[in-house]
Amino acid sequence: MRLNPFSRVYLTDPAGVWRRILDDPGGAHYAEDLDLWLISRHAHVRRALADAATFANALTLVPVYEVCPAALSVIMQIDAPPTTAAADPPTHPRTRRALRATFANTAERVEAEYGAIVRRRVEQLVSRLAARQGEQVDLVPDFATELPLLVVLDILGVPDADIGRIRSWADGQIALIWGQPDPAEQVRLAQGLLEFWHYCEELVRRRVDSGQQGDDFISRALTYRDDDDSVLTVPEVASLAFNLLVAGHETTAGLLAHALDQALSDPRRWSAIAADPGLVPAFVAETLRFAPAIDGWLRVTTRDVTVGAVTIPAGARCLLLIGAANRDPAAFQDPDRFDPHRPDVGNHLSFGHGPHFCIGAGLARLEAGIAISRLAQTIPGLRLSPEQHRSYKPNVAFRAHRRLLATIDIPASSDEPVARGGATAEVRAG
Numbered sequence: 001m002r003l004n005p006f007s008r009v010y011l012t013d014p015a016g017v018w019r020r021i022l023d024d025p026g027g028a029h030y031a032e033d034l035d036l037w038l039i040s041r042h043a044h045v046r047r048a049l050a051d052a053a054t055f056a057n058a059l060t061l062v063p064v065y066e067v068c069p070a071a072l073s074v075i076m077q078i079d080a081p082p083t084t085a086a087a088d089p090p091t092h093p094r095t096r097r098a099l100r101a102t103f104a105n106t107a108e109r110v111e112a113e114y115g116a117i118v119r120r121r122v123e124q125l126v127s128r129l130a131a132r133q134g135e136q137v138d139l140v141p142d143f144a145t146e147l148p149l150l151v152v153l154d155i156l157g158v159p160d161a162d163i164g165r166i167r168s169w170a171d172g173q174i175a176l177i178w179g180q181p182d183p184a185e186q187v188r189l190a191q192g193l194l195e196f197w198h199y200c201e202e203l204v205r206r207r208v209d210s211g212q213q214g215d216d217f218i219s220r221a222l223t224y225r226d227d228d229d230s231v232l233t234v235p236e237v238a239s240l241a242f243n244l245l246v247a248g249h250e251t252t253a254g255l256l257a258h259a260l261d262q263a264l265s266d267p268r269r270w271s272a273i274a275a276d277p278g279l280v281p282a283f284v285a286e287t288l289r290f291a292p293a294i295d296g297w298l299r300v301t302t303r304d305v306t307v308g309a310v311t312i313p314a315g316a317r318c319l320l321l322i323g324a325a326n327r328d329p330a331a332f333q334d335p336d337r338f339d340p341h342r343p344d345v346g347n348h349l350s351f352g353h354g355p356h357f358c359i360g361a362g363l364a365r366l367e368a369g370i371a372i373s374r375l376a377q378t379i380p381g382l383r384l385s386p387e388q389h390r391s392y393k394p395n396v397a398f399r400a401h402r403r404l405l406a407t408i409d410i411p412a413s414s415d416e417p418v419a420r421g422g423a424t425a426e427v428r429a430g
C-alpha cells in the first residue's frame with residue numbers, strides 16, 4: 001500500500017485517498033515509503049487509541065522522516081520531560097491527573113473559567129475584521145490562527161509583550177515532526193523549538209522565584225504541585241505549558257478554518273447560522289467529523305497485535321487515520337455527505353479517544369462556537385472570494401488551510417428574509 005501524504009492528490013482530496021484505503025480488504029496496511037502501518041477503520045482506530053498498553057505514545061512526537069544530523073543535535077537539547085501526547089504509564093496517569101485538575105476540560109468548567117477570555121478575544125478580532133468592510137481578507141492569519149493563540153496565551157498567563165515571539169515559534173513543532181522540511185528548514189525549526197522550550201522553562205522559573213500566584217494555568221499547576229516532585233516536578237509544569245501552547249493553537253486554528261470554509265461555501269448556510277446560533281454546535285461537530293484538523297495520529301506497538309486480518313509486529317509505528325475513520329461507512333451512514341443533523345454527529349474520533357482524549361476539546365468547541373456565531377451575526381455579508389484555490393500545508397497529521405480568502409460585504413437586507421428561511425432548511429438538511 002502506498003500513501004504519500006505530501007502528494008497533490010492527498011493535499012487537495014484526502015477523502016478520495018481514505019476511501020481507497022477503507023475499500024482495501026485487510027484492515028491495516030504497511031506503507032513502505034513511510035515505514036508506517038496505516039489503520040483506517042473506525043472500530044480499529046478507536047480501539048488503538050483506547051489501548052495504551054498495546055499502542056504506546058513514546059514515539060508520537062518523533063519526526064516521521066530521517067532528521068538531518070545538524071537538526072538532530074539541536075533537538076537532543078530539548079530536554080522537556082514527556083507529560084502529555086508523548087507520555088506513557090506510569091508518568092501519563094499522574095501528569096494527566098494534574099492536567100485535569102488545573103485545566104478546564106468539561107463544558108461547564110470551560111464556560112465558567114475561559115468563557116470571558118474567549119468572548120473578549122472574539123469581540124476584538126471580529127470588530128477588527130468588521131472595520132475592513134469592502135476589503136479582501138485572509139481568514140487564516142486574520143482570524144483562525146490568531147484567536148486560539150491569543151486565548152491560550154491568556155489562559156497560561158503569558159505577557160502580551162511575548163505574543164510576537166510565540167507566534168513565530170508555535171507552528172514550528174508541527175512542521176518539524178509531521179511536515180516535510182528540507183535540512184536547512186529542519187535546523188531553523190529545531191532552533192525555534194529549543195528557544196520556545198527555554199522560554200517556557202524561564203516563564204515557570206520566574207513564577208517560582210517571585211512566589212506570585214495568579215489564576216492562570218502556570219500558577220494553578222504550581223499550587224497543585226505544592227513543592228512535591230512526586231506530584232509534579234517544575235520541569236513537568238514547564239513541559240505542560242509547552243505542550244498546551246502548541247496543542248491549543250494550530251489545532252483550533254484548523255477547526256476554525258474548516259468550519260468557516262464549510263459555512264461560507266454556500267451563503268445560505270452563513271445566513272442560517274447568523275439567524276440561528278443554535279445551529280452552531282452541531283455544525284462544529286460535523287466539521288470535526290468531515291474535515292478534522294488532525295486527520296492522522298501516531299502510536300507505536302508494544303507487542304504483536306492483530307488488526308482485522310493483519311498482524312502488526314511489536315515496535316511498529318502506526319498512523320491512525322482519524323480522517324478515514326470518520327468517513328468509514330461502517331460507522332456513519334452516507335459518510336461523504338456533510339450533514340450537521342446526522343444522529344451520531346459526535347461519534348467522530350477527531351479529539352482522539354481513551355486515556356489521551358484531547359484535554360482541550362471543550363475549549364476548542366467553545367472557541368469555535370462563539371467565534372462562528374459572532375462572526376456570522378456581525379458580518380452576515382462575509383463571502384468566500386470566488387478565485388479560491390484550496391490547498392493545505394504539507395503535513396502527515398495536521399490538515400491546515402494555507403489561506404481562506406473572503407470579502408467583507410455590506411449585507412443586502414432586501415433578500416435577507418428569503419435567504420434565512422431557505423438557508424435554515426438547507427443547513428438542517430445538511
Ligand code: HEM
Nearest residue numbers: 084085247248251252255351352353356357358359360364
Ligand atoms: C479542534 C481542536 C483540537 C483538535 C482537533 C485536537 C485533537 C487532539 C487529538 C487527536 C489528540 C490525541 C488524543 C489521543 O491520543 O487519543 C489531542 C490531545 C491533546 N490535546 Fe487536543 N485538539 C484540539 C484542541 C486542543 C486545545 C485547545 C488544547 C489545549 C489548549 C489541546 C490540548 C491537548 C493535549 C494537552 C493533548 C494530550 C492529552 C494527553 O495525552 O493526555 N487540544 N488533541
